[in-house]
Amino acid sequence: MQMIRVAIAGHGNLGRGVEAAIAKNPDMQLVGIYSRRAPEQIQPLHAGTAIHAMETLVGHTDRIDVLILCGGSKEDLPEQGPQLAALFNTVDSFDTHARIPEYFAAVNAPALAHRKTALISAGWDPGMFSVNRVMGEALLPDGATYTFWGRGLSQGHSDAIRRVPGVAAGVQYTLPVPQAVDKVRSGARPSLATREKHTRECFVVLNAGADAQAVRQAIVTMPHYFDEYDTAVNFITAEELRQNHSAMPHGGFVIRSGNTTDAHTQVIEYGLKLESNPEFTASVLVAYARAVHRLQQMGQFGAKTVFDVPPGLLSAKSAEQLRAEQL
């Protein structure tokens, strides 16, 4: 078997997840971790893994079949994505939904010019949920699509509560409203306001002397983040936070219901129950890295999304084997 040589750019939670995921795929080989931090600060899962400075990537184009970009969507990817797509086949998890068209264009031009393939915005949302939104709508054009998230830890909302004066630490969970989920699953196509779909639950550690009531008020009225939701704020100790809220679970559902005729309603549901959000996202990136390698070998250059990738290219198995075993 010809191994696919994969490298990781960025070694936070997502990069560590990619490291673990590569180890689960026998047709892939981790050729190195590239980081802006000093190499001695990087603890790879396997002691033998090569650690390199990010600047050395430009000299390593011959060693790497696919580079997985594990930086953030706010600061890292807008810069790294276009630069590195000129040098490598890449996969990333760019997840600022509103800026995807712009990011796609910025990555597409250098990738096309250098005959590379760059898959953007992989993961589970954007990613697997997006695939299921598109397929659901295509299969049941007379219907409605609903996405529910949770129960899961939201990074952006956790960051927001940590910025509130008086807050020492904290996390935020997003929860789907069970009654709304049940109604959607029944095949009804309800109109649901933001408040009717999800609730938010915060666990907050206060600074010494902080006013709990003022902190609660600041959180529940925060524009964009909390004001359109019913939010519960729980105050806990730093020790409780560490013990009970260090995991990063997430998940949710995409539900499409629709009518094929007036007489018959059909419901499609795709759900994820994730004990580790970054590890699952990483697993998706690694499967798409396999597809990217193949697409580039087939001459399909430029920026791609999950909508452009045939499911069979994600699998280590041959098309013949998939037809015989899994169709």
Add this chain to the structure above:
Amino acid sequence: MQMIRVAIAGHGNLGRGVEAAIAKNPDMQLVGIYSRRAPEQIQPLHAGTAIHAMETLVGHTDRIDVLILCGGSKEDLPEQGPQLAALFNTVDSFDTHARIPEYFAAVNAPALAHRKTALISAGWDPGMFSVNRVMGEALLPDGATYTFWGRGLSQGHSDAIRRVPGVAAGVQYTLPVPQAVDKVRSGARPSLATREKHTRECFVVLNAGADAQAVRQAIVTMPHYFDEYDTAVNFITAEELRQNHSAMPHGGFVIRSGNTTDAHTQVIEYGLKLESNPEFTASVLVAYARAVHRLQQMGQFGAKTVFDVPPGLLSAKSAEQLRAEQL
């Protein structure tokens, strides 16, 4: 908008479902129904639809972008599939799992030779469930996949009970065992025997004078169909059968659970709840007809399966629109 000109070969339950599905897709136009029955025996949904004899297809190659084959997998498709793939782009629902590789080869050769694209084995199983088996395994390589069917009416098993001496009419439902589904959903990877995964439920109308006990015994011990399952046999009247068991509901789940690290289990679930099995299958065929038309225009000739089709090609929307709205 350039309309996709679709025709239907075969007008049973599936063909009628395709007719209804085409009407739900504004970019498609039904150009005709082809049948071996006398035209006056065909009742199209819309009075204006052209009805043609099956033999006339050969002269209509210029009128049809994609021909949807709605015949059965046992008698019709093994003959029609290869013949018609030489003349048309085709989509079918060939579902004899064990013979798919052979059927693929038989369709691939004429399609390639005549620069046509032929998508075989679409529907929900094989079809959407197959896509989810392959994607689940690719995303969580250290894991296990489970397919549960039902609650749903099984055509093959209903036919089998109707062949039992003393049976005037009847239907069979397949049901997943809730405890097994719960165990799989929990992320455990249980080993489940056939009997532990599904039960079977029959509703039988007896012939006058038939021995109910003998019929029940003949059903529950029938090799391949029932002997490996716990089967309930209920005797009802012809009127009850007509009133309560004329619908064709079906569905089920594909569940993949796996570990991304020793510490974290992840669960992916794809589920269908179908009030009409043939209408949903038909909707899948129609969405794949759109993809087949595009694949052929892109020069991707030969036999294809759902594993070869990028999700975006199923949608009537452009790639730009999908990226902006649904990623």
